[in-house]
Amino acid sequence: PDGGYTAMGAEAVGRTRDGHGADGGNQPAAAATKPPDLVESYVFKFREKFPEPPQMAAAAATYALELQRVLASLHEMSAQALGLPLDFFSQYYRTPGDLSTLADNCSMRLAYYPPLDAGQVSEGGGLRYGEHTDY
Secondary structure (H helix, E strand, O other): OOOEEEOOOOOOHHHOOOOOOOOOOOOOHHHHHOOOOOOEEEEEEOOOOOOOOHHHHHHHHHHHHHHHHHHHHHHHHHHHHOOOOOOHHHHHHOOOOOOOOHHHHOEEEEEEOOOOOHHHOOOOOOOOOOOOOOO
16 A cells, blocks of 8 residues: 555455565466455555544654664664674665655554454465565
């Protein structure tokens, strides 16, 4: 999803593979029939208008900013451990020539896995999030 809330069963990430996987995205035709994911999600992206539901926007922005601080710290620690300049990884989280913050080019997905009844899971299906690449 582009942003906002996605209900359980509305998404099937196993159908959305691209060329970045270990198999180069060469998935069998059966991938097109993968069952929907048994998970609810909320996607927040800083550059988009705040998604629905609106009451989530402020909490999501606060949480995402804190995660960005953690990410920046992990990047600096990793760079230091590898003997690289402390800002080495920041170039991969900004568009070239864009002086905006790290958060502008990242998104956050919150996933909720509600309890399932046996009748909600079928033989050969019913994954929470199907196999996929992070694209």
